[in-house]
Amino acid sequence: MGKKLLVLFMTILIVSCNDNKTQKTQDSSNEIESDETKDDTNTQVDNDSRSESNPSEADFAKVVQNFITCKKVATERNDCRNSITKIITKTYGLTEFSDPKLGYVIYDSIRPIVEKSKNWIQLGSINQETIDQALAHTNRGGLAIIIDTANTYGHVVMITPGETKKSGSWAMKLPNVLSLTNYKPEKSFYNKSLSYAMQKSEDLKIFLRQ
Template sequence: MALIFFASDVFSQAINDGWEQELNKSLTEFTNCENVALCNAFIGQSLKTVYNINDFYSEKLGRYLFPHEIASFVGESDRWTLLGHAYEPDALSEAQKYANEKKAAIAVYKSDNGQGHMALILPGDLIPSGSWGVKVPNTASFFIGEPEKSYISKGLSYGFKKNLIKDVLIYARKY
C-alpha cells in the first residue's frame, strides 16, 4: 500500500511534457466555446493539462468547479497551502518556484458577490509588471465572460487588475 501511495505522489509531480501545445489547443477551443457550463471546464482542466492533477473536478457535481468554487476549495482543502496575497513579492516568487519545480500553484480571486477568477501559474520566469510594480509569475487564464482576454504565458498582472491584488490569493499544491 505504501508503494502505491508513493508512486501516486511521485506521478503527481510529473508535469505533462506536451502542456504548452495542449494548453494552446484548449485556449483555441475555449475562445470558440458558446456554452458557459461547458466552457467552464477549460479552467479546471488547465490544472490537469499542465500538472496532471484533477483536483478541480467534482465527482459529486459531475463537472469541473467554477472559479469561485475553486477559490473556496483550495481555501478549505488540506491538499493546498496559502502562500500569500498577490501583493506580496515573496508569495509571487514562491509560486513561480513551485511551478518551475513541476508543482502546481494558482492565483484565485473571489468577489463579495460570489464571482471568481483563477490563473494557473506556469513554469517560466518572473516577469516585471509595470502595473503592479513587482515581478509576477508566468500564468495562463481563461475568462468566462470575456474569452478574448484569455491567455497563456503572460504575467499574473495580466489576469487581475491592480485594484484586485489585495484580494487575490496565491496557493500551492502540497505533495
C-alpha cells in the first residue's frame, strides 16, 4: 500500500512539473511577441515622425493641387496668397512668416522680411555661380528662394534638392523649384526647372536662410 501511494505521489509531481514548464514556455513566447509588437509600434511612430518633418514629393504635389483648388474657389484677391509662406514655414520650422493672430503672411511680404532679416543672405542676381551656391545650400538641408524684385508683388519660388539641368532658353544649368503661381494657378508645379516659372532677368534675386 505504501509503495502504491509513493508511486501515485511521484506521478502527480512529474505531471505538475511538466505543466509548469509548459506554462513558462508559453509565458516566454508571449513576452517575445509582446516585445516584437512594441518594437513595430515604436518603428511606426518614428517613421510617422520623420514623414511629418520631411515632406515627400507626394506632400508637395498635394500642396500644388490644394493651391490650384483654393484659387478656383477664391473670392478675394488675397485668398491663397499665403500658400508659399505656409509651406516654407512648415517645412523649415521658420517663425518670420507667421503671426499668432494674423496667421501666415501673403507672399508679397516675403521680400521686405528677408531683406531686413539677419537670418537671410542675399546672393544677388542669378548666374551659374549663385545658382550652384543656392542648390548646394538646399542639398545640405537649407532653404533657398528666388524672388522677382521687378515688382513689389513679384513671384517667389523655392529651390528643391537635386541637380541642375541645362536650360536652352537661359543658356545655363538650372535647379528645379516649387512654384505656386497666383496669376495663373493652373501653371503651378513642383520639381520642374526654374525656366518654367520665371524668365531670365537681372531682377531675379536669390536669398538663403541661414
